Structures are given as C-alpha cells and as structure tokens.
Amino acid sequence: MLKDITIGQFFPGNSIIHRMDSRFKIVLDILYVVMLFVADNFISLTIAGIFILMAYAVSGIKPIMMVKSLKPLLPLILFTAILNLFFINGTEEPLFKWWVITIYWEGISTAIFMIVRIICLIIGMSLLTYTTSPIVLTDAIERLLSPLKKIKLPVHELAMMMTIALRFIPTLIEETDKIMSAQKARGAELDTGGLLKRAKALVPILIPLFVSAFKRANELAMAMECRCYKGGDGRTKLRQLKASGLDYMVSLLMITVFGFIIVDNMVF
C-alpha cells in the first residue's frame, strides 16, 4: 500500500530529455502548461498531445508510467468530464433527454476536450519528475527563484527544505511500515471498522511517527551544524547547471509549436 507512492519517482537515463538543463526543463514545462490552456480547439490540442507523446518516446520512459501517473488523479478527471457533460448547454437539439438530465453535442465534445487537456497536463508534469532527479530539480528551482532574493525571500532555505523533505519520504515510509507492524503485533486493527474507528486506529501509528520525525530533524540539524552549514551564502555547487545547444534547440522547437498553436487559434 505505502510502496505505491510515486511522488518524485525518478528513472535515470541518458536520453535528450535527461541530458537537458533542469532549469530549461522546468521553464519549458510551465510553457507547455500555458500552451495547453491557450489551445482552444481540437487541432491545436492534438498538436500539443503529439508533442508530449513524442517527448515521452524520446525520453525512453515506459508508456505504462504515463498510466501510473494518471491513476491517482482519475477521480478529478472523471469529475471534470461529468460536470462538463451535464452542464454545457448547446444551441442545437439535445442528443439525450431524461428527467433533469440533458446532454448536448457540445457537452460531449467539451468533456472530451477537458479530459485530453488534463491528461496532457499530468503526463507533461510527470515527465519532468521522471527524467530529473529530485536533487537536481530543487537545485534548478533554487536558481530560477534566485532573483527573488532581492525581495528577501529565503530561496536557498526553501530549496534546502524541499531537498530534505524529498530525501526523507522513503525513510518515513519505511518507518511507518515498521511502526504499523509493531502495533499490529499488539493486536491493533488498522483496516477494519467504520471511519471513526479507523481514524482512532491511526493514533498509535502517527504519534510514534511524529516523535521519531522530530528526533530525526533534531539530529539532522545537529549534523549540519557540525559540518558548519550556515545557509546558502558563499556555498559552491558540486554540479553546476549549464545550458547547452541542446537546450536552446528544444526551446526553439517548443516556441515554434507554441507559435503554430496561436496561429491555429486565430485561423479556426
């Protein structure tokens, strides 16, 4: 159950996407999301869809991973689709009418449009985490946000917090597993009973988990101080982020596609 969590899952590789500068990847990913929302007809959305599928093909990430990334958000996708299906009013005759439910052709097409858009959005974002290690990712976020230092935003500290949080996800999962086993050995029932009973059954798990998380945080802080950690000022990096020709090429491709979609929107 706990092993199914895919947050920050990273598949090492050596594809073009893997080799790209992570700053470019983040910016282009955001641009892609904007593009998805700019696209307002099926032709431009199809172009955007093909674009991300091609990116997956190039990256060498298994297609099954796309499905896996969609799984947790399936309820959201269905909810959006159903809302659009029932609440969009068309100009022509309704296709289907029963009691308070009326479905128009426009409703169906908008629902499909929305589903495709959300799917592209999710798999697009997943591609970023699939091909970028969490450490490099936070590094890039730190660099991208560094202009905000001017307005006294603690950018380095935020990035460090993210790195530490990501680092400790597997540790905490393992710990949770251990505590659950220990309480089960004392006869705790975790997966039976009503909602209230289940919520109560979590107390023996959560309290030890919090206690040890605080203890771990304390130890980590101590260890960092022992190694003279004093924030980001004057700190050098082992891995320097460097933009290459590849990054500019991919950016150019992306901008071309974006431009095409804008033109497409104006024409149709």
Next chain:
Amino acid sequence: MNAVETKNLTYKYSVGTPFETTAVDDISVTIEQGEFVGVIGHTGSGKSTLIQHLNGLLKQTSGEVFINGRNIWDKDVNIRDIRFEAGLVFQYSEYQLFEETVYKDIAFGPKNMGLSDEEIDKRVKKAAEQMGLNEELLERSPFDLSGGQKRRVALAGVIAMEPKILILDEPAAGLDPAGRDKVLEEISSYHKNSETTILLVSHSMEDIVKYAKKVLVMNKGKLFCYEDVDTVFSMSEELKNIGLDIPQISKLAHLLKQKGIDIGNDIYTVERAKERLLKIIKGNTDA
C-alpha cells in the same frame, strides 16, 4: 506440544520483478513448548523475516506455519488471536510507545484482546513488575523515561498480553551494558516463571550462551542448523565460515590450545574455562 512448527517455509520479496529475492528459503523447524531458543545469523540472513512469519505479519510465499498446532493461515483461524498467542517484540521497540502514560501504553495490547478492566489492570501491574518497572513509573509519560526503561515498557506491553510464545528481535540492542543485562535478566526470569517459549534474536554470542538452551542458526535465508548450545558452539570453524562469531572466551581457549595449553574444545562460558584452567594448574602443582 510443539509451540512453533514451520514446514518448507519460503518467502520471496518482489515476486515477478527483476528484484525478486528469496529472504527465507525452505525452512522446516520444530520448536518445543517452553524452550529458550537463540536465533543467530549474519546481517541479512533472514532472521527478522523468519520471525515475522511466526505471528502472521508476513505471509509466506509457500510452505506452512503452525503455532501451538494450528495452521495460522487456515480459514477458521483469526490472525489476531495468533498475534496474541505469539507476541513479537521488534528491534528498537521503544519507538512503538505512543500513550500519555506508561500504564496506558502497556494496556494497549490487553485492551485489543477485549479483556475486562480488572483483568487489564492485573496484567499491566504484573507485566510492569516482571520487567522491573516501579509502580510510580506507571503514571509517567513514556517519553520522559530513559532508553532502558522505555525498552522495558515496550517489552511489558507485549508481555501483558501473556503470549505463550515470546519472540524478541534484539531486545538489548543499543543499550548500555547495565541496561542490556537488566533487560535480558528480566526476560530470563520471566521465562523461568511462566514457562513461555522464547525466541531470542541476538548478535551477541555471549548473550546466547548465557540464556538460550538451543540455538537456531540462519545463513543466507536457509536454516544452517537447530541444535543445543554445546553442539552449535563446538562448530566454531563452520560458524566462522558463515560470518558468525564465537564467544570471546572460546577464542581465548583456541589461542591457549595453540600455545600448548589444551583446556578442551567445549569452552564458551567463563565459568567452565575457569574450572578447567584451575584443574590444569592444580594438576601441575600436584605433580
């Protein structure tokens, strides 16, 4: 009656993936009621995986597990009953403490058994006493106690369920020498008073020799042997080959033998070594 019996017990991790590994490989062993068994093996030899099968926390890939004669995965067996029958204390068990008071924490297990309040009260006090915890400690928060005390509270929490089989995974790990001795002494006296079957996983050969009657040796997921203490520690060469140590006093006896003083191959307690040495010294003065 046999307290614990496994038949061809096998457990594999991540079946069907490239990461598939066999943690426990075809183990058939029978442990009799009232036995004090030491479980030893190199890190990663499958000890912890094995013991988690004995109360049904893990389900075997193939094979069978019997606790007090009952197949624990039979349809009409409630797995929770098995967990009350075979109490398992994990490594660093103090991390499982969560209640406001020591009393409430020890009462968690018995409460889950659905016992009456008087019975719970009786058991909590008895378990606390058996683990050498003062009555005044019972109303304190478990988080305010020392490491050794916390460990004993966690042990009392399992002992209060009065399991017929008590399985302990390194109960003394990480404690100072005084804390170690105290915890192990309490377990040993509990064993003598209640005739509970005990499985003690430990890395300390001295502890095993001191408390256990029989020893179960694991190697790379397989059962290496299950024999009495004498037989196991006379195989010092074989033990070394599978990455296990022998008691320090046995090493000393080997060194003495190399120097020409043979006090026998069955030395693994200081008492026996002393006895033999005295005999040799006396023999020399007599001559």
